[in-house]
Structures are given as C-alpha cells and as structure tokens.
Amino acid sequence: MTLPLEHLAAPAPDGSFSGIWPITARRVDGELTIGGVTASDLVAQFGSPLYVIDEADMRARAGAWKAAIDESFGELAGGEVYYAGKAFLSVAVARWMGELGLCIDTCSEGELRTALAAGVPGAKIGLHGNNKSRAEIELALEAGVGHVVVDSLAELALVEAVAGERNQTAPIVLRVTTGIHAGGHEYISTAHEDQKFGLSISTGGALRAAEEALAAPHLELVGLHSHIGSQILTLDAFTEAAKAILDLRAQIAATYDVAVPEIDFGGGYAIRYTVLDDVPPSAVTYAAALAGAVTTHVTETGLAAPKVSIEPGRSIAGPAGITIYTVGTIKSVELDDGSRRYVSVDGGMSDNVRPALYGADYTATLASREPLDENVRSRVVGKHCESGDIVVKDVALTASL
Structure with a gap:
C-alpha cells in the first residue's frame, strides 16, 4: 500500500529526521498539495515538467x-x-x-x-x-x-x-x-x-x-x-x-x-x-x-x-523540492522474474540527469488523486531517445495511473 505523504514528510525540519517529501506536503481530497496549492493547479498555471520548492x-x-x-x-x-x-x-x-x-x-x-x-x-x-x-x-x-x-x-x-x-x-x-x-x-x-x-x-x-x-x-x-x-x-x-x-x-x-x-x-x-x-x-x-x-x-x-x-x-x-510530471505512454514488459510497467513522463534526463549520470535513486507517487488500488512494479522513464533516460528505476505505483 502506498504510504501517505504525511508519513513520509519530516515531522519537524530541525534536522532530527530528514523526510523525503516537503514538510507542507499533504493530500487534500486525495490530491497532492504543497504549501496548500494543488499539483493540478500548479501544472495548469505553469505546465510540466515543473520544479516546485516548498x-x-x-x-x-x-x-x-x-x-x-x-x-x-x-x-x-x-x-x-x-x-x-x-x-x-x-x-x-x-x-x-x-x-x-x-x-x-x-x-x-x-x-x-x-x-x-x-x-x-x-x-x-x-x-x-x-x-x-x-x-x-x-x-x-x-x-x-x-x-x-x-x-x-x-x-x-x-x-x-x-x-x-x-x-x-x-x-x-x-x-x-x-x-x-x-x-x-x-x-x-x-x-x-x-x-x-x-x-x-x-x-x-x-x-x-x-x-x-x-x-x-x-x-x-x-x-x-x-x-x-x-x-x-x-x-x-x-x-x-x-x-x-x-x-x-x-x-x-x-x-x-x-x-x-x-x-x-x-x-x-x-x-x-x-x-x-x-x-x-x-x-x-x-x-x-x-x-x-x-x-x-x-x-x-x-x-x-x-x-x-x-x-x-x-x-x-533537496527535501524542499519535488518535480511534477505528466504521464504519457504506459506499457508492460514480461521478464523472467515477473512483469515491469514502464511509465513514460514528459521530461527525463533533460531536467534531471542524476539517475543516468551516477544511478541516483528517487521515489514517486501519483499526484492528481489518491492511489487506492494495488501497487504495480514500475519504472518511471523520460521521453528522450536514450535507454538510460530513467527518472525512477524501481518504484511501486498504483495500478490505475
């Protein structure tokens, strides 16, 4: 089950615990908000990919x-x-x-x-x-x-x-x-x-x-x-x-x-x-x-x-920032150890080269609504013509993106 953002956010920004999500990250009516502003409103105003700083x-x-x-x-x-x-x-x-x-x-x-x-x-x-x-x-x-x-x-x-x-x-x-x-x-x-x-x-x-x-x-x-x-x-x-x-x-x-x-x-x-x-x-x-x-x-x-x-x-x-993407093509591939779903977004190594450069790891979540159904083994990838154009190598994301 996907952890709620409240669980991942730092309970206090004094350094006693370094959270993954910004301290104001919440779900309001199922949607991700930062500083009280919804992800969909941010994308509607500024487009995506979009860097957001709390x-x-x-x-x-x-x-x-x-x-x-x-x-x-x-x-x-x-x-x-x-x-x-x-x-x-x-x-x-x-x-x-x-x-x-x-x-x-x-x-x-x-x-x-x-x-x-x-x-x-x-x-x-x-x-x-x-x-x-x-x-x-x-x-x-x-x-x-x-x-x-x-x-x-x-x-x-x-x-x-x-x-x-x-x-x-x-x-x-x-x-x-x-x-x-x-x-x-x-x-x-x-x-x-x-x-x-x-x-x-x-x-x-x-x-x-x-x-x-x-x-x-x-x-x-x-x-x-x-x-x-x-x-x-x-x-x-x-x-x-x-x-x-x-x-x-x-x-x-x-x-x-x-x-x-x-x-x-x-x-x-x-x-x-x-x-x-x-x-x-x-x-x-x-x-x-x-x-x-x-x-x-x-x-x-x-x-x-x-x-x-x-x-x-x-x-x-780092903890104060997130990137919002819009999902495009989704496909699944069958592997020896099961299937993997490739989730393509409208950015990639052009806005974050760290995963391709030295294998940096990130996490991801569905921002537009509450992820309620079963998670699926996923890889979030960019839109560029490079097989190394990976945003998040392995993450469990809700089946209904």
Missing part, C-alpha cells in the same frame, strides 16, 4: 543549520553557514538565505550574479570552482566577495595577477585535498588524490600553496577549505577530514608563524531519497562533531580557535 521547508532547514552552527561554535570563534548554490539557486532562494543570515557559496559567474541580484552583500558570498575565468575573478573582486576559494597553484597565480592589476588585495581560501574518500558514488567523492579538485596535503602541494599565498603582495590567506564528497551519512568521514585540515593549519603555524583565521569544512551532508535510505545525522549532530574536532585542535596546539564555516546545499534544498 519555501517553508527550505527556510526551516536553512534556519536549523544556522542555529546548529551558532550553538556549536558560539563559545569558540563563531561560524558561518554558506548555502551551496549549486544545489539549487534562484534570486528568490538567494534572498531567503540572506534573510536567514546565511552566506552564499557560488561556483560560476551565473551563480555569483544571481546572488548579487538578490541583494546579497558581496562580503556574504564566496566564489568557488576549479577553473575560474579571469572575468569571474574580476567580478568577484569588484563585488567585494568574502573570499575566493583557490583550487590550484595555477589559479593562485591568476588571482594574484588579477588582484595586482586592480591594485586590490584578494581574500583567498585554499581548497585542500585531505585524502578522505567519502560519498555515495565516485563522481561525488571529491577528496581522494586522483581527481580535479584541490591542493594535496600528502604531497606537500597545500603547504607550498600556503607559502606562496603568504608571500604574494595582493593575496590575503584567510582560510583553508576541505570538501570530501556528497551524500555522506557517517560522522567519521567529516571528523577525519577535519583533523587533517586542522593539522595542516597547525603545520602552517609552526612553519610560517601564521594562524590561518578560518576553516571551511565544506558540505556533503546526506538526505533521504527513498524509504529504504538510512536516516542521516541531524544538523546539530554534524555541527557538534566538527566543534569537537576544533576543540581538540585548540587544546593540543595552543592556537586560537579558527572561525568555522560549512556549506550545506542538498540538505537544505
């Missing part, structure tokens, strides 16, 4: 992260939450985050301009990315961003050159590779050595970058950054990576007599996509674990505590 859910989750960081790091050197714009960014979303006191992490000129268009002050924006263009760096410096996350020695030289031409000092954060391998798939694990991101701690590249940054006349080394992957469920990966980057901070202090003032522990906090997924730790639990690592670092080294930042993205945007 503002109440997204605001609540962002607020929960801000409260968790404030509570865990308030007695240390404080902290910031950078909403990872790559998860989902629009002018409205950037404005919501700014109103809640969050900063915005951007990874492209488009994301940076979106945050600025929302009225987010430059000082509350970070510019990320492994291949920033000269134009992106110039825009960031013009906007007075809080920091530019530098990803390589080549980029370090480029930021120095651009800042010098403008007679500015660029605040930079070095993205380092800790060697901690975490995440649900190789393509979203970003801290192992053989990949495009970051400056390696183990090879000495990170320490060399720190030396060059400290010597550069137009750079200010304000922080160190680590991002180890995405969709991470365990605390151990975060605490191990935290220890590695904090040890680097101690090494820089011992070598160059400089205590780097900020540490950014990145993002990657998991959410649930199906009822079979594990429930991830809460925002409070994640924050407390990171605070514990910082406290140990301070005790063991005698250095002042760094200001801390994190970059949650999917854990704020």
Whole structure:
C-alpha cells in the first residue's frame, strides 16, 4: 500500500529526521498539495515538467543549520553557514538565505550574479570552482566577495595577477585535498588524490600553496577549505577530514608563524531519497562533531580557535523540492522474474540527469488523486531517445495511473 505523504514528510525540519517529501506536503481530497496549492493547479498555471520548492521547508532547514552552527561554535570563534548554490539557486532562494543570515557559496559567474541580484552583500558570498575565468575573478573582486576559494597553484597565480592589476588585495581560501574518500558514488567523492579538485596535503602541494599565498603582495590567506564528497551519512568521514585540515593549519603555524583565521569544512551532508535510505545525522549532530574536532585542535596546539564555516546545499534544498510530471505512454514488459510497467513522463534526463549520470535513486507517487488500488512494479522513464533516460528505476505505483 502506498504510504501517505504525511508519513513520509519530516515531522519537524530541525534536522532530527530528514523526510523525503516537503514538510507542507499533504493530500487534500486525495490530491497532492504543497504549501496548500494543488499539483493540478500548479501544472495548469505553469505546465510540466515543473520544479516546485516548498519555501517553508527550505527556510526551516536553512534556519536549523544556522542555529546548529551558532550553538556549536558560539563559545569558540563563531561560524558561518554558506548555502551551496549549486544545489539549487534562484534570486528568490538567494534572498531567503540572506534573510536567514546565511552566506552564499557560488561556483560560476551565473551563480555569483544571481546572488548579487538578490541583494546579497558581496562580503556574504564566496566564489568557488576549479577553473575560474579571469572575468569571474574580476567580478568577484569588484563585488567585494568574502573570499575566493583557490583550487590550484595555477589559479593562485591568476588571482594574484588579477588582484595586482586592480591594485586590490584578494581574500583567498585554499581548497585542500585531505585524502578522505567519502560519498555515495565516485563522481561525488571529491577528496581522494586522483581527481580535479584541490591542493594535496600528502604531497606537500597545500603547504607550498600556503607559502606562496603568504608571500604574494595582493593575496590575503584567510582560510583553508576541505570538501570530501556528497551524500555522506557517517560522522567519521567529516571528523577525519577535519583533523587533517586542522593539522595542516597547525603545520602552517609552526612553519610560517601564521594562524590561518578560518576553516571551511565544506558540505556533503546526506538526505533521504527513498524509504529504504538510512536516516542521516541531524544538523546539530554534524555541527557538534566538527566543534569537537576544533576543540581538540585548540587544546593540543595552543592556537586560537579558527572561525568555522560549512556549506550545506542538498540538505537544505533537496527535501524542499519535488518535480511534477505528466504521464504519457504506459506499457508492460514480461521478464523472467515477473512483469515491469514502464511509465513514460514528459521530461527525463533533460531536467534531471542524476539517475543516468551516477544511478541516483528517487521515489514517486501519483499526484492528481489518491492511489487506492494495488501497487504495480514500475519504472518511471523520460521521453528522450536514450535507454538510460530513467527518472525512477524501481518504484511501486498504483495500478490505475
């Protein structure tokens, strides 16, 4: 039997339980509603496929992260939450985050301009990315961003050159590779050595970058950054990576007599996509674990505590969003282990490439009316001429779609 949406929605958006459906998702007279608006009304007004964001859910989750960081790091050197714009960014979303006191992490000129268009002050924006263009760096410096996350020695030289031409000092954060391998798939694990991101701690590249940054006349080394992957469920990966980057901070202090003032522990906090997924730790639990690592670092080294930042993205945007499709062709195929029904919708990999790219799982439900009859083994597929154009690989959906 199909579970009611009330069962799947988070009973509270404080991170204690990460629900699959947005917190305002309900069935009213059998039909799915988000924020009190029916799915059919949304499709009638905007068409489909249609992304729908529950503002109440997204605001609540962002607020929960801000409260968790404030509570865990308030007695240390404080902290910031950078909403990872790559998860989902629009002018409205950037404005919501700014109103809640969050900063915005951007990874492209488009994301940076979106945050600025929302009225987010430059000082509350970070510019990320492994291949920033000269134009992106110039825009960031013009906007007075809080920091530019530098990803390589080549980029370090480029930021120095651009800042010098403008007679500015660029605040930079070095993205380092800790060697901690975490995440649900190789393509979203970003801290192992053989990949495009970051400056390696183990090879000495990170320490060399720190030396060059400290010597550069137009750079200010304000922080160190680590991002180890995405969709991470365990605390151990975060605490191990935290220890590695904090040890680097101690090494820089011992070598160059400089205590780097900020540490950014990145993002990657998991959410649930199906009822079979594990429930991830809460925002409070994640924050407390990171605070514990910082406290140990301070005790063991005698250095002042760094200001801390994190970059949650999917854990704020993911549960708040759904996609509404319209069903078209339906067919069944006979297999050795029974039949499977293919349910074709009016979108697919053009609006969500994640299942085809790295096997991401989702769930689905009938939105236009209550699913009352027996469920059938189904696969929701898109309309594109690719056999890998799958939206939901396996899901039990009502027989009468």
